[in-house]
Amino acid sequence: MADDKKGLSRRDFLKTTGIATGTLVGGGLIGGLVGYNANKGGTGTLDKKKGNDEHAQATNTRGLMFFTNQNEFNVLSQAVERIFPKDDLGPGAIGLGVPFFIDNQLAGNYGSNAKEYMQGPFFAGESTQGYQSKLTRAEIFKQGMASLDSEAQKRFDKRFVEIDGGQMDEVLTAFQKNEVNMIGVSSEFFFKLLRTATLEGAYADPIYNGNINMDGWRMKGFPGHQMSYINEIESEKFVKIEPKSVSSMEH
Amino acid sequence: MAKTLEKVDVVTVGVGWSGGIIGAECAKAGMKVLGLERGNERSTEDFLMVHDEFRYAIRYDLMQDLSKETITFRNTRKMRALPMRHMGSFLLGEGLGGAGTHWNGMTYRFLPYDFQIKSMTEKKYGKDKLSKDYLLKDWGITYDELEPYFDKFEKTAGISGEDTNPFWGKRSSDYPNPPMKKTPLLKKFEKASNSLGYDPFMVPSANLSQSYENPDGETIAACQYCGFCERFGCEYGAKTSPEITVVPTARKTGNYDVRFHANVIEVLKQGNKVTGVKYIDRQTGEEFIQPADVVVLTSYMMNNAKLLMVSNIGEQYNPETGKGTLGKNYCYQIEPGTTGFFDEQMNTFMGAGSLGMTIDNFNGDNFDHSNLDFIHGASISLTQTGNRPILTNPVPPDVPVWGAEFKKSSIENFTRTLSVFGQGASMPHKENFMSLDPKYKDVYGVPLLQLTYNFTEQDRNLHKFITDKTAEVMKEMGAKTVMAGNPITDYDIVPYQSTHNTGGTIMGANPEDSVVNNYLQHWDAENLFVVGAGNFNHNSGYNPTGTVGALAYRAAEGIIKYSKAGGSLV
Ligand SMILES: Cc1cc2nc3c(=O)[nH]c(=O)nc-3n(C[C@H](O)[C@H](O)[C@H](O)COP(=O)(O)OP(=O)(O)OC[C@H]3O[C@@H](n4cnc5c(N)ncnc54)[C@H](O)[C@@H]3O)c2cc1C
Ligand code: SF4
Numbered sequence: 001m002a003d004d005k006k007g008l009s010r011r012d013f014l015k016t017t018g019i020a021t022g023t024l025v026g027g028g029l030i031g032g033l034v035g036y037n038a039n040k041g042g043t044g045t046l047d048k049k050k051g052n053d054e055h056a057q058a059t060n061t062r063g064l065m066f067f068t069n070q071n072e073f074n075v076l077s078q079a080v081e082r083i084f085p086k087d088d089l090g091p092g093a094i095g096l097g098v099p100f101f102i103d104n105q106l107a108g109n110y111g112s113n114a115k116e117y118m119q120g121p122f123f124a125g126e127s128t129q130g131y132q133s134k135l136t137r138a139e140i141f142k143q144g145m146a147s148l149d150s151e152a153q154k155r156f157d158k159r160f161v162e163i164d165g166g167q168m169d170e171v172l173t174a175f176q177k178n179e180v181n182m183i184g185v186s187s188e189f190f191f192k193l194l195r196t197a198t199l200e201g202a203y204a205d206p207i208y209n210g211n212i213n214m215d216g217w218r219m220k221g222f223p224g225h226q227m228s229y230i231n232e233i234e235s236e237k238f239v240k241i242e243p244k245s246v247s248s249m250e251h
Numbered sequence: 252m253a254k255t256l257e258k259v260d261v262v263t264v265g266v267g268w269s270g271g272i273i274g275a276e277c278a279k280a281g282m283k284v285l286g287l288e289r290g291n292e293r294s295t296e297d298f299l300m301v302h303d304e305f306r307y308a309i310r311y312d313l314m315q316d317l318s319k320e321t322i323t324f325r326n327t328r329k330m331r332a333l334p335m336r337h338m339g340s341f342l343l344g345e346g347l348g349g350a351g352t353h354w355n356g357m358t359y360r361f362l363p364y365d366f367q368i369k370s371m372t373e374k375k376y377g378k379d380k381l382s383k384d385y386l387l388k389d390w391g392i393t394y395d396e397l398e399p400y401f402d403k404f405e406k407t408a409g410i411s412g413e414d415t416n417p418f419w420g421k422r423s424s425d426y427p428n429p430p431m432k433k434t435p436l437l438k439k440f441e442k443a444s445n446s447l448g449y450d451p452f453m454v455p456s457a458n459l460s461q462s463y464e465n466p467d468g469e470t471i472a473a474c475q476y477c478g479f480c481e482r483f484g485c486e487y488g489a490k491t492s493p494e495i496t497v498v499p500t501a502r503k504t505g506n507y508d509v510r511f512h513a514n515v516i517e518v519l520k521q522g523n524k525v526t527g528v529k530y531i532d533r534q535t536g537e538e539f540i541q542p543a544d545v546v547v548l549t550s551y552m553m554n555n556a557k558l559l560m561v562s563n564i565g566e567q568y569n570p571e572t573g574k575g576t577l578g579k580n581y582c583y584q585i586e587p588g589t590t591g592f593f594d595e596q597m598n599t600f601m602g603a604g605s606l607g608m609t610i611d612n613f614n615g616d617n618f619d620h621s622n623l624d625f626i627h628g629a630s631i632s633l634t635q636t637g638n639r640p641i642l643t644n645p646v647p648p649d650v651p652v653w654g655a656e657f658k659k660s661s662i663e664n665f666t667r668t669l670s671v672f673g674q675g676a677s678m679p680h681k682e683n684f685m686s687l688d689p690k691y692k693d694v695y696g697v698p699l700l701q702l703t704y705n706f707t708e709q710d711r712n713l714h715k716f717i718t719d720k721t722a723e724v725m726k727e728m729g730a731k732t733v734m735a736g737n738p739i740t741d742y743d744i745v746p747y748q749s750t751h752n753t754g755g756t757i758m759g760a761n762p763e764d765s766v767v768n769n770y771l772q773h774w775d776a777e778n779l780f781v782v783g784a785g786n787f788n789h790n791s792g793y794n795p796t797g798t799v800g801a802l803a804y805r806a807a808e809g810i811i812k813y814s815k816a817g818g819s820l821v
Contacts, residue, residue: 082653085654085655087658089659117321123333126326129325130745132336176653198653200305204303204641217640220640220665224302225303226477226478228476228477230473230474232601233602238666239598246303249299
């Protein structure tokens with residue numbers, strides 16, 4: 001099963017789905033693919049070879065786009081590792097690249113709340129009204145890292161990265177229970193953001209710099225991007241499938 | 252100064268299912284139709300790399316840009332309304348196809364009971380079954396009158412289903428396509444519901460069971476059960492959506508055009524007619540006036556209501572006096588359910604948006620409510636829509652939500668969990684309504700729509716009843732741990748529930764208690780039509796779009812009639 005799925009090209013995709021053989025005539029896909037083929041070799045972003053080479057290079061280079069000092073990034077790394085730790089099933093958040101994923105997201109639309117309503121006036125509101133902070137996520141995370149450090153100082157007289165795992169959990173739990181004072185946002189909300197972002201980094205497609213080697217998916221038995229399950233959907237048994245990234249569609 | 256453009260016969264505000272249907276039908280009848288759509292053009296070609304949970308299901312790539320426009324929300328009139336800053340409870344559409352691009356495709360006809368809910372409830376249970384605060388109302392149309400339009404929508408969409416449910420209204424013809432595959436997970440539900448004496452059936456699906464050519468000559472491909480369906484576009488053109496059916500049908504006539512990045516901000520009215528709409532080109536900021544003989548609001552139920560409010564067309568509903576109809580009868584739904592944890596691993600990551608089985612034994616008035624403290628009910632389903640790992644992290648109640656134990660348990664249970672859930676009907680209440688926000692504005696300077704909504708006693712009672720039923724089915728399915736959902740408290744706009752918002756521009760038999768007549772023609776402006784789930788007087792125990800599609804076909808027929816004869820259609 002895993003093997004015939006591996007390296008399925010766009011052409012095979014047409015074959016497996018019956019489109020190339022004419023069983024599925026017309027429809028949106030044909031239209032789409034005709035358009036797609038017409039662009040081939042042109043200037044389009046889907047230029048196969050080029051896109052592929054660049055991708056191979058890009059995956060070897062990761063870096064900080066948002067955080068400016070190593071301590072912040074280390075605090076982030078330790079915190080997300082406590083939320084999603086390494087165990088006998090496989091890597092934890094650090095091993096999956098989650099800290100880089102979060103850093104990179106904070107530098108983009110997510111960090112600047114680009115697609116969200118950010119006009120004032122701002123009021124605290126009820127919990128049923130959702131997030132009402134004036135701060136962007138980037139600002140919240142920046143403050144959050146400092147708060148984790150100062151909470152560790154307060155409780156243990158050490159920096160966050162210097163305390164042991166159990167102590168880190170104690171600090172994180174204080175945030176989760178809304179026991180820490182933050183400015184313009186509740187610590188509870190910050191913790192929710194951090195937890196959600198951790199899961200996103202563990203399980204998003206590796207094109208976003210987390211879920212390294214698709215190990216998040218592998219642990220979970222999730223095959224990522226597959227073209228079709230029409231041949232397996234009626235199987236009585238659980239079907240194990242080697243995961244694939246959506247980037248495999250680029251070649 | 253706004254620039255005035257050349258007049259068209261019909262303009263639709265927005266091009267989703269309702270705008271697309273109006274566009275296709277009127278263009279086929281020879282009218283010049285223009286769709287003004289605030290979002291982008293898009294097609295199947297844009298969905299070839301769509302299997303990306305993060306981009307589409309988490310970051311809402313295909314949906315409304317809230318930085319431009321949102322709504323404000325409060326639970327009660329006493330609370331300060333605040334903007335919905337992030338999307339949550341429901342996911343608003345934007346771009347060609349609207350929410351119809353990224354819907355699941357479960358396509359139901361509301362029950363005959365729904366359209367005559369007030370008279371049927373009173374007849375059977377007396378006038379005081381619900382308190383006076385509930386604004387129950389017949390719709391001004393019956394199921395039988397609407398049947399031909401349901402039939403038409405199902406044929407356009409190629410709905411795949413089976414007519415075995417004893418509780419449905421009479422059908423003039425069978426579903427155009429057979430049901431989807433009955434998978435082992437669905438069979439578990441089927442077996443359990445059968446042994447409890449219920450009547451399971453396959454969910455009527457807009458993910459097609461086979462390749463199909465619709466009566467307009469559009470082809471829809473066969474679903475591949477790819478598991479990336481709701482919140483995603485379909486890369487196969489197998490999920491019926493406006494951009495692969497009604498929009499190309501309209502374009503083929505040569506009478507149809509869509510203008511993108513066109514955000515309508517006002518409906519222009521003179522005397523008892525409208526003259527066109529005003530819109531802003533999002534790319535240049537320029538204002539235009541688009542004159543039209545007929546204006547059709549198809550901008551989803553929220554903006555349909557908002558545009559009428561900002562244009563001062565109709566009387567705003569006032570909960571204090573009960574006067575006014577615009578914004579009245581906002582309804583939503585409740586989603587009672589039970590999660591079951593199993594020992595064996597299951598293919599929960601495979602699936603399709605409308606792959607599922609349902610029972611209607613506790614929906615509508617299909618069961619006796621004499622001794623119950625609520626009316627109506629819920630469809631109860633098990634669906635296999637394809638679980639994805641960011642959003643699906645099920646853990647039993649005693650497991651924390653982060654840390655080592657969470658990781659182990661959520662990974663273990665990802666492929667070992669099933670849910671049975673209800674879509675519970677929602678009854679109109681005098682305190683649940685829409686109006687204009689006095690404070691917050693969109694980027695065009697237009698006030699935001701304000702939503703005042705909370706669950707009511709009826710919701711809480713129905714929720715409890717249906718939760719118990721879902722737990723019973725789950726037990727029968729043999730789950731090792733059965734985790735029934737908590738009772739509902741206040742409506743919360745944060746967690747996703749469903750994009751099944753209804754009401755605000757309700758239809759009816761007379762202008763005193765409705766906004767539009769049963770052709771969806773506005774009572775105060777004969778050349779203005781308002782189409783969408785906003786026309787619903789209450790919300791049923793099903794997904795809404797089958798009924799929206801039927802109403803849109805009915806409205807199109809009305810518009811064509813009106814263009815010939817003029818005047819009120821009723
Ligand atoms: C994830 C998801 C799953 C769903 N699943 C189902 C399901 O299984 N079954 C079901 O029945 N329903 C389902 N729905 C609901 C269904 O998608 C909607 O009921 C349906 O698409 C509504 O169609 P519409 O034409 O009324 O509005 P929309 O599809 O929302 O279209 C409105 C259009 O108007 C445009 N617009 C809005 N305001 C303006 C303006 N001022 N100027 C110009 N353009 C404007 C918007 O950009 C949009 O394109 C689902 C919805 C979502 C989000
Ligand atoms: S599940 Fe079927 S209809 Fe839905 S996106 Fe996949 S192939 Fe298309």
